[in-house]
Amino acid sequence: MADSVGDGLDRALQGAFTRRIPQSAPAQMRYLVKQLGGTKAAAQLLGISQRTVERYVVGRLQRPRQVLRGRLESEVTKRWQPRVRAKARKKAASTDGLVVSTRARFGFTAQPGTSDDARIRDITQALPPAYADRLFTAHEHGATERQLQQITADGLAQMYFRADNTRAHGLDVEFTDVEHIQIEL
Template sequence: MGIVGGGLERAVQKAFTRPIPKSAGAQMRYLLKQLKGTRAVADALGVSQRTVERYVKDQIRRPRADLAQRLEDAVRARWQPRIRAEARKQAATSTSTSTSTSTSTGLVVGTRARFGFTATPGTTDDARIRHLAIALPPQYAARLFDAQDAGASEQQLRDIAAEGLGEMYFRDGGRRAHGLDVEFTDVEHVDFDL
């Protein structure tokens, strides 16, 4: 999972109402319930079916570090699906009202990356490392989540994020710089918040 895809996943996980199970046995039992069989769990984790059965019965309590990470990742990816879906839906449709105007706040993106467009050298809009924290409109959140669900590549997710950031930062929601192609490269970090 890339920087943007991982950031979207972490943002959704912030909406969880309960922590994931802590013990390896509880995590295996959860996966067994979700995947409906020890063979499916074993295939998902890359272990034998007998190993899964031992964890389920608490005959083995402490997994190797690599298995512990795979186990936690598998549980986290399936944890609270309705809460996850609701958080994504809210980010893709939410608006907040300020004192006099209604502004969209679908998904807040905080990033440090090379951001801008090709311009005359020395202008303020020339591509350079920028630290931005911008609320994207809900339609961009919806596009990002839909693309992620469809299995979009990291570059495709970055392109959607760049389009949204360009719309809000350079084009000011369509009020200026029409037709501007924005570059979003050398991404150091991306954080999303719902």
């Protein structure tokens, strides 16, 4: 299964966590109930009954089914250490930037009459803070995966293919068929 840029951004921020998320289902459920302000909100978010949430909170239920386990862990991870996540995002967007390591299909269009057929490439490239800011902002505002790929393609075009705009002026890069993407802060 191919990776997505959005998932890569989420994993990069999770790498900044200073503590592990709660491991047991009851601990995760207690955290989620606290974050959402009640068992009713947690039940609606997870698509289960309020009584089931209450049973997890008090420890009467311990092992959720696989689907619920995945949803629960995902929702807790989204909300875990928001200040640490915000600090890491701010640092990447203002001073550090991101490092993108990907295996994907890249194609090019340049001046009229020139082109290069798309082919699979492995690329690892640091992107400046401006692209980190664009990616995180777009991701927060619900951008589609295609939009996130386009921002990443713009950054890779500028920094990798055009060498920070010192060569290959006017080269447009097409970034498709992402097999793997890893983003690091």
